[in-house]
Amino acid sequence: MIIRSDRIYTSDGCINGVLEIENGMIKEIRKGSSEEVDHDFTGNIIYPGLIDTHNHGNYGYALRNTNQSMEERMELVECYLKNLASFGITGVFPTCSYDNVSCVESVTHKKIRGSKILGIHVEGPWLARAGEKGTAAAYPQPTKEMAEQMVRDGKGMLKLVALSPEVKNIENITDVMHENHVALSMAHTSFNFQQATDAINNFHFVTATHVGNGMSGIHHRDVGALGAALLNQDIYCEIICDFIHLCKEMVEIIFKVKSHDKLMLISDNSEFTRLPKGRYKLDGGYIDSDGVNTLITNTGKIQGSNRTILNGLQNIVKEIGISLEEAWKMTSYNVCTHYGIEKRGKLEQGYYADFVVMNQNLEIEKTFLEGIEIYDSKKDQPKINELFVKENMIK
Numbered sequence: 164m165i166i167r168s169d170r171i172y173t174s175d176g177c178i179n180g181v182l183e184i185e186n187g188m189i190k191e192i193r194k195g196s197s198e199e200v201d202h203d204f205t206g207n208i209i210y211p212g213l214i215d216t217h218n219h220g221n222y223g224y225a226l227r228n229t230n231q232s233m234e235e236r237m238e239l240v241e242c243y244l245k246n247l248a249s250f251g252i253t254g255v256f257p258t259c260s261y262d263n264v265s266c267v268e269s270v271t272h273k274k275i276r277g278s279k280i281l282g283i284h285v286e287g288p289w290l291a292r293a294g295e296k297g298t299a300a301a302y303p304q305p306t307k308e309m310a311e312q313m314v315r316d317g318k319g320m321l322k323l324v325a326l327s328p329e330v331k332n333i334e335n336i337t338d339v340m341h342e343n344h345v346a347l348s349m350a351h352t353s354f355n356f357q358q359a360t361d362a363i364n365n366f367h368f369v370t371a372t373h374v375g376n377g378m379s380g381i382h383h384r385d386v387g388a389l390g391a392a393l394l395n396q397d398i399y400c401e402i403i404c405d406f407i408h409l410c411k412e413m414v415e416i417i418f419k420v421k422s423h424d425k426l427m428l429i430s431d432n433s434e435f436t437r438l439p440k441g442r443y444k445l446d447g448g449y450i451d452s453d454g455v456n457t458l459i460t461n462t463g464k465i466q467g468s469n470r471t472i473l474n475g476l477q478n479i480v481k482e483i484g485i486s487l488e489e490a491w492k493m494t495s496y497n498v499c500t501h502y503g504i505e506k507r508g509k510l511e512q513g514y515y516a517d518f519v520v521m522n523q524n525l526e527i528e529k530t531f532l533e534g535i536e537i538y539d540s541k542k543d544q545p546k547i548n549e550l551f552v553k554e555n556m557i558k
């Protein structure tokens with residue numbers, strides 16, 4: 164298959180030319196060619212497929228272990244992956260509960276028309292919730308057995324575990340993860356700058372979970388865990404650029420302080436993302452969704468986002484002035500170098516043909532995974548889990 168556009172964002176910059184795709188890979192990129200093509204996307208933008216490594220669900224499809232059967236839970240994951248393609252996401256680390264890893268892993272091998280599972284991310288349950296507006300602070304004791312079970316369930320797909328450094332006996336988890344080459348992310352911590360810096364070094368955290376959120380912030384006499392994550396140039400930072408989790412000015416500060424090679428846009432989407440506007444049950448309380456932007460719990464806490472990585476991309480390009488030539492590393496490529504995902508995340512000869520076709524407004528027209536169309540905005544509609552809405556909507 165040969166496709167053309169006057170704006171293809173390759174690893175060598177933006178070109179006017181063609182992509183030749185064979186067996187799911189980019190065989191060749193040719194500049195300024197006038198040859199006949201299969202699809203002419205002139206006027207639209209060809210950009211690397213987005214990769215989201217922190218994403219708990221969407222449209223009522225949850226990745227936590229419910230009381231449903233394995234088959235039913237696997238179906239939820241499949242629907243979730245199909246919907247992700249409409250956000251321009253070609254690769255994802257489904258972010259599931261620690262007891263649902265085997266379910267997500269089982270879906271990895273299924274051929275479906277949707278986003279591809281590139282790894283599995285488990286956030287928690289070992290999170291110190293101090294100061295998080297009424298979120299339950301309790302968690303099970305971290306044991307070696309639990310860690311080993313997660314690794315076994317992942318069958319090599321478990322790539323990232325996020326946890327708080329202040330949790331007691333955390334080394335029961337961290338030691339097992341290190342032995343099995345699972346990356347550790349520092350998450351939900353009240354540690355100050357020095358404590359966070361020591362924790363990064365002692366437990367070898369290589370990622371900071373959604374910087375600025377669920378961590379001590381920057382104060383002029385102690386720059387907190389956020390300051391530790393920004394000043395340490397080895398650690399990669401997840402960043403939510405919806406301008407809700409972080410205000411625009413904080414995003415600007417982070418982009419000035421932190422190497423752009425170490426920033427990774429994430430969504431932190433959840434099963435409540437993109438549900439119809441309303442109030443839904445959540446852990447004995449409730450969560451309010453405005454359907455487009457915010458998800459706020461009954462205690463006033465921002466819990467996940469209604470916006471996607473694509474919205475983050477639009478924000479940093481239109482509002483902060485980051486060029487698309489620079490942005491693709493943060494939406495697609497950096498996660499690949501960081502987590503060892505080969506031949507993805509950029510448009511280059513010999514790489515998988517994972518890309519999106521966007522209009523000039525940076526909206527998704529089509530999504531392609533390994534050269535195959537997995538979403539077309541003119542034909543495909545994301546699907547809502549109606550049963551979830553029926554069971555959980557309060558008003």
Ligand SMILES: [Zn+2]
Pocket residue numbers: 217219258286431
């Ligand atoms: Zn999360």
